[in-house]
Amino acid sequence: MQEPLKGTPGRRTTLADVAAAAGVSRALASIVMRGADGAGEATRSRVLEVARELGYRPDSRARLLRSSRTRLLGVTFTLAEPFHGEVVESIYAAAEAAGLDVVLSAVGPRRAEARAVESLLDAGVEAVLMIAPSSAPEALAVYARQVPVVSLLSPLAVEGVDGVRSDDGAGIRAAVEHLVSLGHRDIVHIDGAGAVAASERRAAYRAVMNEYGLAVRVIRGGAGEEDGLRAAGELLAGGPVPDAIVAFNDRCALGVLEAARRAGLEVPGDLSVAGYDDSQLARLSHVQLTTVSQEAPRLAEAAVACAAARLSSEDPGSLVPPPQLVVRATTGPSPRASSVSSSGHPPIPRR
Amino acid sequence: MQEPLKGTPGRRTTLADVAAAAGVSRALASIVMRGADGAGEATRSRVLEVARELGYRPDSRARLLRSSRTRLLGVTFTLAEPFHGEVVESIYAAAEAAGLDVVLSAVGPRRAEARAVESLLDAGVEAVLMIAPSSAPEALAVYARQVPVVSLLSPLAVEGVDGVRSDDGAGIRAAVEHLVSLGHRDIVHIDGAGAVAASERRAAYRAVMNEYGLAVRVIRGGAGEEDGLRAAGELLAGGPVPDAIVAFNDRCALGVLEAARRAGLEVPGDLSVAGYDDSQLARLSHVQLTTVSQEAPRLAEAAVACAAARLSSEDPGSLVPPPQLVVRATTGPSPRASSVSSSGHPPIPRR
DNA sequence: TTGAAAGCGCTAACAA
DNA sequence: TTGTTAGCGCTTTCAA
Numbered sequence: 001m002q003e004p005l006k007g008t009p010g011r012r013t014t015l016a017d018v019a020a021a022a023g024v025s026r027a028l029a030s031i032v033m034r035g036a037d038g039a040g041e042a043t044r045s046r047v048l049e050v051a052r053e054l055g056y057r058p059d060s061r062a063r064l065l066r067s068s069r070t071r072l073l074g075v076t077f078t079l080a081e082p083f084h085g086e087v088v089e090s091i092y093a094a095a096e097a098a099g100l101d102v103v104l105s106a107v108g109p110r111r112a113e114a115r116a117v118e119s120l121l122d123a124g125v126e127a128v129l130m131i132a133p134s135s136a137p138e139a140l141a142v143y144a145r146q147v148p149v150v151s152l153l154s155p156l157a158v159e160g161v162d163g164v165r166s167d168d169g170a171g172i173r174a175a176v177e178h179l180v181s182l183g184h185r186d187i188v189h190i191d192g193a194g195a196v197a198a199s200e201r202r203a204a205y206r207a208v209m210n211e212y213g214l215a216v217r218v219i220r221g222g223a224g225e226e227d228g229l230r231a232a233g234e235l236l237a238g239g240p241v242p243d244a245i246v247a248f249n250d251r252c253a254l255g256v257l258e259a260a261r262r263a264g265l266e267v268p269g270d271l272s273v274a275g276y277d278d279s280q281l282a283r284l285s286h287v288q289l290t291t292v293s294q295e296a297p298r299l300a301e302a303a304v305a306c307a308a309a310r311l312s313s314e315d316p317g318s319l320v321p322p323p324q325l326v327v328r329a330t331t332g333p334s335p336r337a338s339s340v341s342s343s344g345h346p347p348i349p350r351r
Numbered sequence: 352m353q354e355p356l357k358g359t360p361g362r363r364t365t366l367a368d369v370a371a372a373a374g375v376s377r378a379l380a381s382i383v384m385r386g387a388d389g390a391g392e393a394t395r396s397r398v399l400e401v402a403r404e405l406g407y408r409p410d411s412r413a414r415l416l417r418s419s420r421t422r423l424l425g426v427t428f429t430l431a432e433p434f435h436g437e438v439v440e441s442i443y444a445a446a447e448a449a450g451l452d453v454v455l456s457a458v459g460p461r462r463a464e465a466r467a468v469e470s471l472l473d474a475g476v477e478a479v480l481m482i483a484p485s486s487a488p489e490a491l492a493v494y495a496r497q498v499p500v501v502s503l504l505s506p507l508a509v510e511g512v513d514g515v516r517s518d519d520g521a522g523i524r525a526a527v528e529h530l531v532s533l534g535h536r537d538i539v540h541i542d543g544a545g546a547v548a549a550s551e552r553r554a555a556y557r558a559v560m561n562e563y564g565l566a567v568r569v570i571r572g573g574a575g576e577e578d579g580l581r582a583a584g585e586l587l588a589g590g591p592v593p594d595a596i597v598a599f600n601d602r603c604a605l606g607v608l609e610a611a612r613r614a615g616l617e618v619p620g621d622l623s624v625a626g627y628d629d630s631q632l633a634r635l636s637h638v639q640l641t642t643v644s645q646e647a648p649r650l651a652e653a654a655v656a657c658a659a660a661r662l663s664s665e666d667p668g669s670l671v672p673p674p675q676l677v678v679r680a681t682t683g684p685s686p687r688a689s690s691v692s693s694s695g696h697p698p699i700p701r702r
Numbered sequence: 703t704t705g706a707a708a709g710c711g712c713t714a715a716c717a718a
Numbered sequence: 719t720t721g722t723t724a725g726c727g728c729t730t731t732c733a734a
Binding site for chain 3: 375376377378379382390391394415416417418419
Binding site: 085123 | 408409410411412413415416430431433436437439440443444452455456457459460461462469470472473474475576577580605606609635636637
């Protein structure tokens with residue numbers, strides 16, 4: 001009977017080694033390692049002790065291959081998007097709580113989403129979480145026929161694909177109402193043009209402004225700084241300066257801030273600016289952008305819960321995490337509204 | 352003889368299904384799928400055709416379990432670091448070229464590096480690439496006893512761990528020489544304090560300044576915007592304005608830019624500023640920071656080549672990708688150096 | 703060129 | 719409570 005050397009670089013310790021050293025069968029050792037019941041207290045501790053001594057680590061490939069349930073959750077995300085990283089981070093936590101393991105697959109300019117999903121499927125994941133999927137609905141439907149698919153952030157309606165995203169309407173409402181409560185009336189929306197979720201945010205802006213009886217003004221922007229810079233540049237050059245601007249997202253808002261600076265305007269003295277996403281950019285100490293957070297942890301929890309429900313054939317219900325307004329330094333009281341009551345209530349009642 | 356239905360949600364198509372449908376043995380089908388030789392042209396195309404029809408996808412778990420070589424390359428990276436994302440992206444490309452598959456494992460505030468590495472080992476990776484590892488040298492040495500480990504970006508010297516990082520000395524030299532060639536003399540370095548690679552960059556700055564016979568001035572900074580803002584704030588408030596500042600990294604440089612703005616200084620009119628990393632921040636249209644790029648693609652190629660060499664028991668040699676200066680809008684001619692020759696050569700000869 | 707047989711390390715029935 | 723017996727889907731000798 002030979003004892004395998006600890007840390008031997010040769011062959012990895014297997015369950016059979018542990019079983020032999022502990023003097024039990026492989027099956028029993030397996031039971032102990034999995035924490036399943038069917039083993040006596042004495043044997044259990046002896047096997048665990050031996051496993052520790054031998055430095056045994058279960059081989060996930062073999063385990064996955066054999067067991068019907070892999071408890072593996074696949075996640076696709078885009079490397080270049082910091083916000084995706086925040087969501088992934090939270091997915092790890094939520095998955096662990098749900099007893100699932102996470103397998104990551106990145107999407108990038110040189111790695112198509114289809115490729116990312118296929119590699120997950122080959123790895124044996126039981127469900128796929130796709131962060132801001134860009135694939136065609138038909139492609140998603142094909143994946144959804146094989147495993148439960150949950151789409152995060154993107155507002156799509158595909159048969160068999162669950163969608164989890166925060167309520168953009170509520171987010172834009174929070175931003176606009178914040179500005180209204182500060183006394184602003186002429187509030188412009190620089191939109192996201194054709195970007196994901198742009199139309200939802202545009203519609204929400206219109207609805208809230210109408211509700212307060214304020215004039216709607218939408219300028220075509222985009223998802224990048226250049227877009228915000230250009231749109232705000234034209235806006236500020238072409239006529240009277242508005243009270244406030246709600247930008248499609250943080251990057252767009254950053255362009256707006258730069259345009260304001262070039263126009264010699266103080267923010268928030270002359271103009272208030274709000275973004276959307278609460279990205280790293282918004283938190284920069286010299287930016288301090290007021291923005292709407294999509295609450296990555298909530299989003300992740302909802303998505304994991306949704307996948308878990310599908311795996312146990314339950315109805316996931318519809319979870320829509322509410323976004324959260326984060327007030328920083330780019331919004332302030334309207335300069336024209338010095339007579340506004342300081343009660344904190346919006347001075348204009350809703351219709 | 353029953354034909355499995357295409358897209359049947361039930362059982363996945365296996366190699367046995369393909370073999371049966373094509374009228375060959377499983378072993379032969381395996382040969383064809385792997386592209387190994389040992390199959391006739393006619394059989395080969397027939398098997399491939401059938402596999403395609405049936406929508407066959409090899410099960411990576413089973414393949415991995417059986418074959419001695421998994422051809423799997425594990426990568427640990429930090430989600431919150433955009434630059435890591437760039438490197439990962441390039442690793443995908445380099446690994447594919449080397450015929451290796453990539454398995455990602457993220458590190459974050461709630462997911463320790465040890466955990467990330469262990470999950471890779473359990474997945475059966477043949478080598479591990481760690482981007483900016485933070486583990487203790489002893490821990491890395493333990494991993495290195497099991498598989499080849501390559502550390503990216505971090506300047507550590509651990510037995511058995513290969514290190515791949517760009518030449519910080521050359522990078523700082525490029526930045527300083529660029530400033531000197533613009534006529535600057537009073538060049539200050541706001542350093543990275545205790546950050547990774549800070550001491551290398553500090554030493555390189557000293558060496559190059561000495562070489563040109565210029566006075567060395569190092570201010571304690573840090574890796575974040577706050578650090579740059581504070582350090583530059585004190586510097587600019589406390590005495591004569593220097594010609595130029597070389598910051599530890601881009602984020603630090605951003606703080607410097609903000610401090611300059613607050614001090615009413617024009618950049619690059621009154622003060623030139625250079626960063627390090629060529630991060631997203633540096634590329635923002637309203638920032639346009641002159642900086643030093645670490646060339647993620649080169650770094651990734653070198654790391655993959657190193658791992659591949661270890662796997663075939665070759666000597667990886669030492670690959671040190673040269674960093675690249677990226678000149679943008681925050682550096683310009685020295686205002687005091689109007690008499691400088693416009694030949695483009697530095698007016699001060701090296702010693 | 704092809705096919706049969708033997709596992710990779712593990713789990714899940716079952717029987718003892 | 720324990721051990722036995724079959725595989726999961728694939729690759730890899732080895733012999734035909």
